[in-house]
Amino acid sequence: MLELLPPLNDHNLPWMDTIHPIVVHFVIAMGLITFVFDLIGVVTRRPALFEVSFWNLLFATAAIFVAIMFGQIEAGLANPYGASRDILNLHSTIGWSLAGVLSLMSGWRYVIRSKDPHQLPLAFLGAGGLLSALIVLQVTLGNQLIWVYGLHTVPVVQAMRSGLV
Structure with missing residues (x-):
């Protein structure tokens, strides 16, 4: 069965380069810009x-599951040391937690939007601030x-293949 898998390259991956960072940058940008637009929208009315x-927020929520999928595969092939x-x-635990937080916030935001799309509770804005802080922590770990x-x-x-690490 293992012979069906492609050989690992110089990055220890079956594909050209890491995909997780590419996808996760969409999550980072969209997650942070969600809070920024909410804040500007509240301040400027x-x-x-x-x-x-x-x-x-919706696209960040969808993209995080793709990022996690590739992140889990690439983490399994990373051979972490020390x-x-x-x-x-x-990083993996916070990634899964972020998926849950984004999903909950998307649902909460949908309910808020359904009731009154012109108002945003300050509690949601506070949650967006906490989401942004969690994203910054996750970026630091990555x-x-x-x-x-x-x-x-x-x-x-x-170095790992040579047994130096």
């Missing part, structure tokens, strides 16, 4: 921005995995 925010194991586990520990980078993969 421009409810048209709530519509933009709503659609960004402290990177703990960071990768925390950056550590790449820029500090070099998971899926050619030199680290070569």
